[in-house]
Amino acid sequence: MYDRLKGFRDFYPEEMGSRRQVFDAMEDTAARYGFREIATPTLERTQMYVDKSGEEIVDELYAFEDKGGREVTLTPELTPTVARMFVAKQQELSKPVKWVSTRPFWRYEQVQQGRFREFYQTNVDIFGSSEPEADAEILAFAADTLRGLGMTADDFEFRVSHRDILSGLLDAFDADVDTRNAIRAVDKRAKIDEMEYIGLLEDAGLSDLQAQQFDDLITTGDLDAIADFGDEDLTAAVDNLRNVLSAAEDFGAGDVCTLSLTTARGLDYYTGVVFECFDTTGEVSRAVFGGGRYDDLIEDFGGQPTPAVGVALGDATLQLLLQRADAWPDEALQTDYYVLTVGDTRETAARVARDLRERGNVVETDVSGRSFGAQMGYADSVNAETVVIVGEQDLENDEVTVKDMVSGEQTTAPVDAFPGEFDAPTYDDFAE
């Protein structure tokens, strides 16, 4: 017997059925917003990730040398791949480009609750618009997705921040501050104690007093005071954040957006608005997912300068939130009909099954030559709603038996009229 690799998951039908409903909800919402599905390779050159994040990233990747001597990596995230794809066809693509895809990614890291070595993400990105409406459309898509899954503003909130406000403020305190490390400190703020946090800001170049003042400003989130504090770039960033929040309001996501300048996002490539989704109850203690603007990446990848904004919804934390909100879809098989054969009735039973399937129903029938009781037991195990019994005796009367599996009631129906005019015939359609 072989074992499954640690951090990898097998999904059996019941659980997969629930996951599929969640993926479908995300993809249907994305489709209605005009995001277009793409599909991307599982392997990319390792250099693409090293250039973006430094040599040390390789320790966290499934990186190896292929049989042709290429250094390749199981993709740990989608953004570099879509940047590569965008650059490859930049001229011919009609802008804005709006892409969506759902697929697995891989990181070699410690396995813990809600974190696996193979995980799934739905990535949604817009390339080619720097307008606040693009950021707002990403927020509105994410909000609609969660609403479509049965959650409300009581369940989740988007904490919205702005990288240029954080960096502009830091610059205003001290032009020599290490902005990147200071923003990383902000990203860790909720996970470490205050001493350590202030210490990280000091390491980045702020004095103790400056660090306290900086933290006061981002904690209160007083945008007027912040705009007054810095130069025109900071004012522009404040305006941009206000415009995005206003557009999000128009786009129907206002009720779930909260200004939160202590939100920073870990990844270095963000440039403008960033946001993270949180469980309002706090029971799911870390960010459920996040996204933001990354206006420099396409140029870094050798393309024409192109603004971009996106969000990535991961399967594991989203499942934690849905389960907390009691909105995780039921893990149960669904079957419309089981067509049960008794005796030598295969030809008629197969015709009935085929006709029901043609009408779009989920239909199982016997493929194991089993007894009446064994077939009934199986029909029950797959939660068949209706069992159609095609028995030799019934057929002598040109009838089949229709049994409602919830009530247990059964009646007969003329075999030639089954399913006949009905798309989804039930016991009620034939009961006297």
Add this chain to the structure above:
Amino acid sequence: MYDRLKGFRDFYPEEMGSRRQVFDAMEDTAARYGFREIATPTLERTQMYVDKSGEEIVDELYAFEDKGGREVTLTPELTPTVARMFVAKQQELSKPVKWVSTRPFWRYEQVQQGRFREFYQTNVDIFGSSEPEADAEILAFAADTLRGLGMTADDFEFRVSHRDILSGLLDAFDADVDTRNAIRAVDKRAKIDEMEYIGLLEDAGLSDLQAQQFDDLITTGDLDAIADFGDEDLTAAVDNLRNVLSAAEDFGAGDVCTLSLTTARGLDYYTGVVFECFDTTGEVSRAVFGGGRYDDLIEDFGGQPTPAVGVALGDATLQLLLQRADAWPDEALQTDYYVLTVGDTRETAARVARDLRERGNVVETDVSGRSFGAQMGYADSVNAETVVIVGEQDLENDEVTVKDMVSGEQTTAPVDAFPGEFDAPTYDDFAE
């Protein structure tokens, strides 16, 4: 600029839209037959493939050592993984187990037309039934899938064969023949010349005369003559093949099944009925896909003996067949509405877009702050069927403009009644 790895593919929206329609057709058909979706890991232990196919298989795999020192492989096919999953939960699973999944697989091999290093397969399997109805259900599923994609018996045929007939015949000629190598020779028959083929049969232990006689029997496909030729096992195999073809007839796949004992399938693990799908015109010159029965694999994987039968449809050859039959879905974006804003009308335009999306439509709107002309050009590029123009002047009259993008005709509609009672309002609904 980074390049894509050789043998890997990027799928942009137009092509992906067509692929999605094909995948959906397969998955919808599978769902209607009661096959249940599963999802499986991208990596498995290399040993699983070595045990099954020998050490030399590693040369064709993306195999490497992970950071924890495990020898792992990018899965080259699904069957070993589903066998592992079945064995892991064999006791609790309700039989027959019917599973389906669509995902990529990887082989390090020469890239050529219709063959890539990363390819996609839809795998459909039944575990737990040795009855002919199980084989027939696989054939019927595959036939319905191709019909659902718009093809008919004029476009494709399933060449149905039986491993036990081939091996039983070989045994009848000479009990010491190397059955495995002789069957591999049959699998190569159509691709090599006759001399070489007969030579391979001789290498496997048949005399020249026996090889000729064997080939005559499998070419004519006279099942009575074959049954007479061997022992009761051969007779049983002939009966089984007849029963499968008869069940396939009842299940509606009779018209696409052809007896073809020169079909053998390359993989060693098949045990009973095997089949391959071919283009009837011969334009696609190799098998489009294939499947069959593999009753020994679960036991080989440490499980209780369990019969199994399945089919795997690969994306690349299926695309070749669909294109040959002129049944490949149109590679074009589809958009129901573009909501165009002119002036300061974002709030109303967003409300209109949201209402249309809630009714299930694909709706894009401006996120780039563009001019009327630029928005019209974009609406055209995404094939919007209807453009709803939300202009400042129209709004002063409480109206929007509804433009049919095919005819170019336009009319106005009351903004409060749009979309109002309509799920998918068009120009015609408002034209006088």
